[in-house]
Amino acid sequence: MSHEEHGHEYVPEIATSRDGKQYEVQGWQGDFYGGKLGFWLFMLTEVMMFGAMFLVLTYYFSLHHDDFIEASSDFNVFLGGTNTVVLLISALTMGLGLLKMKHGDIKGAKLMIYATMILAFAFLAIKGVEWTEDYHEGIFLGLNALQPGHPESKPLGEILFFGMYFTMTGLHGFHIIIGIGLMLWLLKRINAGKVSPHHYILYFNIALYWDLVHLVWVFVFPYFYMIGAGDISGVLNGH
Amino acid sequence: MGTNYDEKYYEDRAKYYKVIVGLLLLTTLTFIQPHMFLTNVTFGVQMTIGLTKAILIVLYYMHLKGETLIGWTVMFALSLVTVFFITIMTDVHHFQFKDMSYITEHGADTNMHHATEKE
Amino acid sequence: MSKSYLDAGETHCAIGHPKSVFWQWMLTVDHKRIGLMYAAVIFTFFFVAVFIGLTMRIELFAPGAQILDGDTFNQAFTLHGVIMIFLFIIPGIPAVFGNIVMPLMIGAKDVSFPRLNWFTFWLYIFGALIALSSLWTGNGFADTGWTFYAPYSLNTNTNVLTTLVAAFVLGMASILTGLNFLVTIHRLRAPGMGFFKMPLFVWGIYATAWIQLLATPVVGITLVLAILEKVFGIGIFDPAKGGDPVLFEHLFWIYSHPAVYLMILPAFGIMSEIIPTFSRREIFGYRTIALSSASIAGIGYLVWGHHLFTSGMSDLAKTIFSFLTFFVAIPTGIKFYDWVATMYKGKIVLDSPMLWALGTMVTFIIGGLTGVTIAMIGSDIHLQDTYYSVAHFHYAILGGVVFLLFAGIHYWFPLMFGKMLNEKRAKLAFWINFIGFNMLWFPMFIAGYQGMPRRYFDYLPEFQIYHQISFFGAVIFISGLLYMFYNFFDSMKNGEPSGTNPWNATTLEWHLPSSPPPLENHTKVPYVDFNPYEYKHGQPVVKFDYETMQRID
Numbered sequence: 001m002s003h004e005e006h007g008h009e010y011v012p013e014i015a016t017s018r019d020g021k022q023y024e025v026q027g028w029q030g031d032f033y034g035g036k037l038g039f040w041l042f043m044l045t046e047v048m049m050f051g052a053m054f055l056v057l058t059y060y061f062s063l064h065h066d067d068f069i070e071a072s073s074d075f076n077v078f079l080g081g082t083n084t085v086v087l088l089i090s091a092l093t094m095g096l097g098l099l100k101m102k103h104g105d106i107k108g109a110k111l112m113i114y115a116t117m118i119l120a121f122a123f124l125a126i127k128g129v130e131w132t133e134d135y136h137e138g139i140f141l142g143l144n145a146l147q148p149g150h151p152e153s154k155p156l157g158e159i160l161f162f163g164m165y166f167t168m169t170g171l172h173g174f175h176i177i178i179g180i181g182l183m184l185w186l187l188k189r190i191n192a193g194k195v196s197p198h199h200y201i202l203y204f205n206i207a208l209y210w211d212l213v214h215l216v217w218v219f220v221f222p223y224f225y226m227i228g229a230g231d232i233s234g235v236l237n238g239h
Numbered sequence: 240m241g242t243n244y245d246e247k248y249y250e251d252r253a254k255y256y257k258v259i260v261g262l263l264l265l266t267t268l269t270f271i272q273p274h275m276f277l278t279n280v281t282f283g284v285q286m287t288i289g290l291t292k293a294i295l296i297v298l299y300y301m302h303l304k305g306e307t308l309i310g311w312t313v314m315f316a317l318s319l320v321t322v323f324f325i326t327i328m329t330d331v332h333h334f335q336f337k338d339m340s341y342i343t344e345h346g347a348d349t350n351m352h353h354a355t356e357k358e
Numbered sequence: 359m360s361k362s363y364l365d366a367g368e369t370h371c372a373i374g375h376p377k378s379v380f381w382q383w384m385l386t387v388d389h390k391r392i393g394l395m396y397a398a399v400i401f402t403f404f405f406v407a408v409f410i411g412l413t414m415r416i417e418l419f420a421p422g423a424q425i426l427d428g429d430t431f432n433q434a435f436t437l438h439g440v441i442m443i444f445l446f447i448i449p450g451i452p453a454v455f456g457n458i459v460m461p462l463m464i465g466a467k468d469v470s471f472p473r474l475n476w477f478t479f480w481l482y483i484f485g486a487l488i489a490l491s492s493l494w495t496g497n498g499f500a501d502t503g504w505t506f507y508a509p510y511s512l513n514t515n516t517n518v519l520t521t522l523v524a525a526f527v528l529g530m531a532s533i534l535t536g537l538n539f540l541v542t543i544h545r546l547r548a549p550g551m552g553f554f555k556m557p558l559f560v561w562g563i564y565a566t567a568w569i570q571l572l573a574t575p576v577v578g579i580t581l582v583l584a585i586l587e588k589v590f591g592i593g594i595f596d597p598a599k600g601g602d603p604v605l606f607e608h609l610f611w612i613y614s615h616p617a618v619y620l621m622i623l624p625a626f627g628i629m630s631e632i633i634p635t636f637s638r639r640e641i642f643g644y645r646t647i648a649l650s651s652a653s654i655a656g657i658g659y660l661v662w663g664h665h666l667f668t669s670g671m672s673d674l675a676k677t678i679f680s681f682l683t684f685f686v687a688i689p690t691g692i693k694f695y696d697w698v699a700t701m702y703k704g705k706i707v708l709d710s711p712m713l714w715a716l717g718t719m720v721t722f723i724i725g726g727l728t729g730v731t732i733a734m735i736g737s738d739i740h741l742q743d744t745y746y747s748v749a750h751f752h753y754a755i756l757g758g759v760v761f762l763l764f765a766g767i768h769y770w771f772p773l774m775f776g777k778m779l780n781e782k783r784a785k786l787a788f789w790i791n792f793i794g795f796n797m798l799w800f801p802m803f804i805a806g807y808q809g810m811p812r813r814y815f816d817y818l819p820e821f822q823i824y825h826q827i828s829f830f831g832a833v834i835f836i837s838g839l840l841y842m843f844y845n846f847f848d849s850m851k852n853g854e855p856s857g858t859n860p861w862n863a864t865t866l867e868w869h870l871p872s873s874p875p876p877l878e879n880h881t882k883v884p885y886v887d888f889n890p891y892e893y894k895h896g897q898p899v900v901k902f903d904y905e906t907m908q909r910i911d
Contacts, residue, residue, distance in 0.1 A: 023885060028469065033468050045575040063342060095255050099248065226285050231273075268780075330674075342600045
């Protein structure tokens with residue numbers, strides 16, 4: 001046998017064909033491409049999940065077109081827009097950090113991770129402000145405006161719109177929190193020498209994860225904030 | 240810390256910066272479009288802008304440009320989602336009980352649950 | 359005596375190097391041990407659900423209440439379905455034989471992510487515990503049926519929430535298994551083994567893994583939305599808030615229909631292994647069987663609407679779904695024709711694995727063809743939600759997937775334990791099972807056709823004769839199951855030593871240096887320049903020197 005458990009000590013086996021040619025056997029250890037492939041496949045599950053949520057959203061947009069536009073027109077585009085830019089920059093910092101790590105600048109890479117984390121916190125803070133504002137307006141999960149049969153009850157389509165808004169931004173925020181946790185873990189692994197310019201699959205995959213989180217927001221933002229922006233009188237079908 | 244800032248580093252970094260500029264421009268478009276042009280198809284335009292941003296991110300930030308197998312798996316998953324969309328949206332567009340359903344805008348029941356009600 | 363993977367100390371662990379045998383099993387990352395542990399757990403759950411089924415049969419022996427009241431009966435069929443589907447058959451063949459056999463078949467030392475494999479097993483246990491905890495908390499187990507249709511599931515006060523959470527966790531375990539297998543099959547095949555030199559069981563696992571990966575998240579998010587609806591009232595599937603219950607059905611079945619292909623594709627893979635070995639000749643139509651697995655997985659994503667024919671879906675959608683459902687039967691038919699062609703002019707060896715495989719052909723053909731009858735919209739309007747559907751899916755799942763799971767156990771028993779099963783007992787057990795199975799389920803086709811509704815606690819006296827025949831069939835069937843498992847346990851202890859290749863088969867899992875397999879699988883990874891089923895005059899063509907894994911034929 002010629003292999004060990006840990007990535008650096010693993011020596012691949014050789015298989016020999018009948019005419020004497022030698023072929024290196026791909027083991028499960030030290031498989032960079034396998035790590036990349038595995039993580040991409042995991043991200044495809046997130047694509048299916050958020051994809052199904054967008055499907056639900058579109059389904060109800062179709063059934064409740066005007067209510068959706070009306071509800072969207074109330075959204076704070078400034079706050080949501082700031083968040084969009086914040087997340088955009090954080091994707092840049094994350095990518096630059098990976099680049100620095102690949103080229104040996106471990107200190108620079110760590111700085112970039114810190115920068116990404118700060119931006120991630122900023123995103124969450126702004127989201128928190130938005131949700132608090134909504135809460136104070138009586139628009140929140142479980143409150144009367146989003147339940148039928150009360151004087152403050154919103155129209156059916158708006159109830160669904162806000163329900164999906166809190167669900168999708170909530171799940172998205174949850175994924176940001178997980179991302180922050182992953183970045184903290186990444187820093188720990190870098191400090192322990194387990195992530196290095198020669199062995200950076202973990203950093204690569206976490207950067208991919210962060211890009212996916214950004215990708216989801218790229219669609220969430222216009223769907224909720226922008227469809228009702230501007231002058232909506234032309235878009236409403238009118239009764 | 241032996242940094243190895245060779246040409247490749249500056250090339251790759253330049254790509255990141257170029258893409259971010261593209262993304263920022265598209266984001267600006269996102270903000271101004273509902274007030275400026277194609278306002279009767281805002282939803283379609285917004286989703287198209289989003290799709291363009293997504294393609295840039297996936298190709299360059301997520302390094303999909305050089306990948307074959309992974310590219311095919313992504314296309315497979317996206318086609319599935321597209322099929323689900325097309326099928327279900329076709330079904331709901333041919334909703335046979337539109338006039339009687341409680342949950343549609345033209346359905347039966349009192350109209351107290353609709354937004355744009357003229358008094 | 360060389361050491362086997364079952365011996366103390368012969369395993370790799372996720373954390374540390376424990377000395378005690380117990381912790382060596384709890385922390386093992388070895389795919390063979392993990393597969394065995396899955397087997398132990400899923401068959402325990404299987405028997406629990408079988409006995410719930412028997413309880414339902416006892417209750418339904420006569421009209422009116424016998425031993426259960428209506429509400430408890432609803433909980434019983436829900437529990438039976440949830441255990442059978444989420445805890446037994448969906449992990450099923452992939453978790454057991456995908457883990458134990460698949461890496462051996464491709465010449466790998468383990469799966470691509472062994473520690474993830476370990477984590478996934480315990481995630482599955484965690485999900486199972488959550489599901490079972492709902493039996494003893496709150497208002498008792500869910501009473502919605504395993505399909506959790508809205509709006510009833512949103513409004514009932516039984517433990518739907520716990521079961522939804524459990525199903526989500528179990529779904530995650532399924533996804534991670536699929537992910538692990540996909541990367542393994544792409545990356546760890548022995549040098550020279552292109553996709554079209556893989557055994558067909560691996561093709562089955564591969565196609566299944568794609569379904570596990572991409573379909574499960576859809577039901578995952580559906581369950582999350584249902585959970586959020588129950589907790590926060592977001593209105594998603596509740597008509598009172600403008601939500602649409604039919605959307606729940608769409609999303610639920612987008613997963614649950616591909617799920618049945620997830621169940622049957624590995625089973626067909628087992629069939630494709632057994633038939634050539636026990637016909638002593640090369641499989642007919644290797645490429646078509648391989649590609650049919652891929653196409654069943656692909657087309658299977660497009661047919662979910664046939665579960666919604668009576669839901670109020672548009673006529674256009676119904677027609678398209680009906681057409682596609684007919685269409686997806688074609689690749690399955692191709693497989694059956696290929697298997698029969700393999701047996702033609704072969705030297706059939708009627709050992710117990712082959713008996714089970716042949717028996718499955720009979721029962722699955724009935725299950726599959728009755729599925730085609732309800733793919734027609736018109737007949738489905740009459741037969742939907744009757745005992746006809748129940749008989750159809752039990753013939754297909756129990757008589758298809760589970761029978762082939764049993765066939766796989768009989769086939770790979772010597773591989774797992776180094777012992778042979780007692781053949782006489784195994785054959786007798788098969789016949790008891792086969793007769794009991796048909797007596798249990800066939801009358802239900804007739805009862806359903808005559809109008810007996812499913813999930814009904816009470817019924818009109820004209821249906822009683824069918825329930826009574828079914829009950830006696832159930833007793834015979836369960837006796838067969840118990841006898842078969844007694845044979846498994848007895849043979850594990852007292853069976854004849856099998857040697858490494860008792861069936862004289864060709865695929866790589868039978869070319870290990872010792873029996874049961876050593877920890878590190880093959881001594882050396884072979885170079886694969888041969889097809890998986892090369893037979894000449896009834897004998898395998900490829901022979902190995904087991905020290906060097908070089909071909910000596």
